[in-house]
Amino acid sequence: MTPDDRYYVTDVPPETPEPAEQPAPWTATTVVGRPLPRIDAYDRLSGNAIFTADVLLPGMLYGAILRCPHAHATVKKVDTSKAEKMPGVVAVLTDRTPGADIPWYNTRAGALSRLFDPHCRYEGEEVAAVAAETPYQAWDAVRAIAADYDVLPFVSDPAKALAEGAAVIHDGGNRSGEVSRYSRGDVDAGFAAADVVLEQTYSTACEIHAPTETHASVARWDGSRLVVWDSTQGVYPIQSGLMATLKLPASSVRVIGSYMGGGFGSKLSLSKHTVIAALLAKMAARPVKIHLTREESFLAVGNRPPDRMTVKAGVKKDGTLTALQLAVLGTGGAYPGGGVGGVDWVFRDLYTCPNVKSEMTDVFINAGQARAFRAPGHPQGAWALEQMMDALADKIGMDPVELRLKNVPSVSQGRGGLPYTTTGLKACLEDGARRFGWQEARRRSTADGPIRRGVGVAAGLWQGGAGGPPSTIIVKLFADGSANLNMGASDIGTGTKTIQAMIVSEELGVPLDRIQVEWADTATTQYATESGGSKTVPTESPATRAAALDVKQQLLAMAAAQLKTNADDLALKDGEIVSAADPSRKLAVTGLTALRGRGLVVGVGYRGPNPAGKVTCPFGAHFAEVEVNTRTGQVRILRYLAAQDSGRAMNDLTFENQTQGGITMGVGLALTEERILDGNQTGKMVNRNWHDYQVPTAMDVPAEQVVLPIDLHDQQANSVGAKGLGEPATVPAAPAVANAIYHACGVRAAETPVNPRRLLSLLAASKQRG
Amino acid sequence: MLPAFTYARATSVADAVRRLAAPGARLHAGGTDLLGCLHDGVFAAGTVVSVSRMKELRGIAPIAGGGLRIGALATHAEIAADKGIAASYRALAEAATSVGSPQLRNRGTIGGNLCQRPRCWYFRGEFHCLRKGGDMCYALGGENENHAILGGGACVVVHPSDTAPALVALGARVRIAGPGGTRVVPLESFFVGPDKTVTKENILERNEIVTEVLLPPAEPGLRSTYRKVRARGAWDFSLAGVAVALLARDGRVERARVAFSGVAPVPWRSQEVERAITGKALTPDVVGAAAEAGVKGAQPLEKNGYKVPLLRGVIAETLLSMA
DSSP: OOHHHHHSOOSSOOOOOOOSSOOOOOSSOSSTBSOOOOTTHHHHHHTOSOBGGGOOOTTOEEEEEEEOOSSSEEEEEEEOHHHHTSTTEEEEEETTSTTOOOEEEEETTEEEEETTOSEEOSTTOEEEEEEESSHHHHHHHHHHOEEEEEEOOOOOOHHHHTSTTOOOOSTTOSBOSSOEEEEESOHHHHHHHOSEEEEEEEEEOOBOOOOSSOOEEEEEEETTEEEEEEOOSOHHHHHHHHHHHHTOOGGGEEEEOOBOOOOTTTTSSOOHHHHHHHHHHHHHTSOEEEEOOHHHHHHHSOOBOOEEEEEEEEEOTTSOEEEEEEEEEEEOTTSOOOSSTTTTHHHHHTSOOSOEEEEEEEEOOSSOOOOOOSSTTHHHHHHHHHHHHHHHHHHHTOOHHHHHHHTOOSEEGGGTTEEBSOOOHHHHHHHHHHHHTHHHHHHHOOOSSSEEEEEEEEEEEOSOOOOOSOBEEEEEEETTSOEEEEEOOOOOSSOHHHHHHHHHHHHHOOOGGGEEEEESBTTTSOOBOOSOTTOHHHHHHHHHHHHHHHHHHHHHHHHHHHHTSOGGGEEEETTEEEESSOTTOEEEGGGOHHHHHHSEEEEEEEOOOOOTTOBOOOEEEEEEEEEEETTTTEEEEEEEEEEEEOBSOSBHHHHHHHHHHHHHHHHIIIIIOOOOBOTTTTOOBSOOSTTTSOOOOTTTSOSEEEEEEOOOOOTTTOTTOBOOOTTTTTTTHHHHHHHHHHHHHSOOOOBSOOOHHHHHHHHHHHHHHO | OOOOOEEEEOSSHHHHHHHHTSTTEEEESSOTTHHHHHHTTSSOOSEEEEOTTOGGGOOEEEOTTSOEEEETTOBHHHHHHOHHHHHHOHHHHHHHHTSSOHHHHHHOBHHHHHHOOOOOHHHHTTOOBGGGTOSBOHHHHSOOTTSOSSSOSSOOOOOOOSHHHHHHHTTOEEEEEETTEEEEEEGGGTBOOTTTOSSOSBSOOTTOEEEEEEEOOOOTTOEEEEEEEOSSSSSOOOSEEEEEEEEEETTEEEEEEEEEESSSSSOEEOHHHHHHHTTSOOOHHHHHHHHHHHHTTOOOOSSOTTHHHHHHHHHHHHHHHHO
16 A cells, blocks of 8 residues: 555546636735644644544433453453443444444455454454443443453464464464566666665564543434444545445434544544444434543554664765665554555665665554544654665765765656656755854764764655645625635644634635635535645645636736726735736725625636656655763753755645644654564563653654755746655655664664663673673 | 452551551551552551641651651652751651652652552552562562562562662661550661561561651761652653762761662672771772672673673762762
């Protein structure tokens, strides 16, 4: 599975009507690009914003799910008789309940499981569910369900999944899909031509998305129509998932997104708890809310797959890369989860290299299914490639920034050499190094004493980030000059609503506080794909601009009729329509008779296609300065700079926020986060709680974080010149920190997270070697 | 989700002690540990007996004739902000500051910090382990990276408290109220390791309460410090920590008390380190030898071997900071 498969409909080409003509790029902007606070900041901070977890409906019940406590087991018997009689219990759902026999984990070869499959392949797999008057009653009832299990042997180490005698997770064996292979050129010839060849194995631990708001769904039936409030990155994919599982037409499924507290890829598609809420609500004939506990969210709603990456790389003394070879072993858990998807992309595409070969093996283990996680595969691949680049630079005595600059490609080699619409990789490296004071900082590093200081650099790109059709946006301008923006996309905390409103404001001159946004509701907003893949801004913005321009054209036509002139002669500025030929002839928008007579003007905008034969990708380069305490293995990041090329920076403030979030997640990958399974004994996750699973705190991220937007307007990519940002902002972060650690203390941290345990072990080993 | 329990607010220490005699009764003060244990099903509670509003258990005040009394309900935030503690018992102020997060320091109490249950993820998780009355310690053969290198045995938890080693180093005592009245014991002998029992971490009976912590008068020139290493910059328990209290004269250590956090089932007093520095100046050589003495006898498990160099490193850092 490539990242693209996750974010787009793949069986038919995306389609929205092309605009009659693409509007010309903006030459200057007055609203777009400014560092403006979010239009919903007050609502978010004051508590006015209603998240799914906050939804309270009259008569609403609370659902809770019984989950398998074993890593691998078959359910022999589920006795719910006691639970059914408990106070407050209204509905109990098991595999035997009529209508609950819903196939799940669908593949081309058929479904691998069902909603409550008696073969539980991971700890946390769903066994039964209850709806009750209060959450406490629901959980008491879940605890009262007597489930008998046959505990089966398990496998939790991907390296052992294919071994003889390993626990069998699926009938076809523990290989998840075909081995993914890629090759261009001749790596053997490349290694032969190299002056230096290095080989190293790197690995990244499994990470949990850990959004602030855990997954939540509220389901209500209005007769035969289902209404679902869902904490989701895309209401339309949830709608289509519900349509397929419950066999309902689109007109009978309404999904409301509203505010949501983070997803990072774990809320892109339909989860079992949403269907369970719908089934319980139907049984009870009352609304049902299911809000997953933190513990459940660690087990059952996705993770970043762990990957083990063996890299061999060749370089000439002058810095020319001659060959890159990669072997990956990864796992997406107990069901196909893209365990290696996207890992080799940076190897294929980030640097000019004629000879590249990758082989990626995805296996099943007894653990929760992986889901897309902020730039699927890319942070893992970058962890390996960017440390290898550092090692190569070290070996040939070249500055690591210079080695990277030496190999900046202008075409996408992974896509057969198609040119990029723009590439800011060079600018990210050069401008970033200059602003960071790279040269001086490298000289300043200390090599003796227990506290060592060092700097590191890493670059990255994101395979997606171009956006594309389909998208339909509606902008309404009311007779009083205020506006309404109607879009189906979710704002997953990134500022989508704000940026789209800024575009309307830019084109129509309506102040932001007079623009209302309706979003993420399948009944009242227009079709949109999920907010994932760093594509929301480049997908929705051109459609929003087109919709605003559609409104503008209609206003100018109305004004032309009223002023008895030609529309070509008129321009809209600051709420007034003015004649270019005779600036004294002007008219306030609110003075348009036709607008007042009609009440409003409706503009429709569509996302047109991307330019043919070209590739649009965002790039970035990160710089970190760290202090390593060689006595304790503690790493402190002193300062950090992230240079990002995401085309036009639509709002410098949300741009900075997004990038800081990316840095923080990268710091978590590098230093603190790791799912730990009890591999020797039970296969259960031992650190499924907030304090043992360590998301970085404010004390772990650098106080000084400089975000440098390269602001290279990509005029070919789309009509606003923007590319995606959310995912590329995290790709280079972890290896930048690791390279700084190496520079500081001479130890190559090949495994994440680089906590005191790992670093002290490495330091001790390096001391022993002398 | 919390299981059902009855809640009772005790009106006096005697009332609390009486109520705690009921089977399944549990004491509640700040609740930061108790509610987590109940939520996670580590143990159940029939009645939760709360002393959280009892004024007589609050407060930080000098004792007539010298020393300091800290009420068991004093929060970490109060202790961390107390000027007298910062001046005379610095290790305690530093330990209180290093506990958890601001929210936990605002709610968590010193009494609770001394009596909290271990953070072993098997004990806290869905594992019927030895400490919960089961028949095996899962950490011995499992994921034991955070576990004990000193004083382990049938169970290898580490004591999670930061304030306990600081108070042991400072020679603190605790007052315990029970059905027969009160008794005062040195904090050092308050804790019990797996050699005595694996089902509790201190000498308290079910109907006993720690009511106050008593610090001896701070001798002129007494200096103390606590240094804790954790994997995350906040809201994290000690992987290894060192509390030191010492008196120096003419550049030489006259007397010292040293205790470790994060490496043993109890706050671990290290007379080995004390001996290695007593009568000596804290030169790099002396400190190196003391650090070595501190890890002597360490018995690392499969995944916590790093704690040996870590403890050595924290001892060295801490002592050098006092030189």
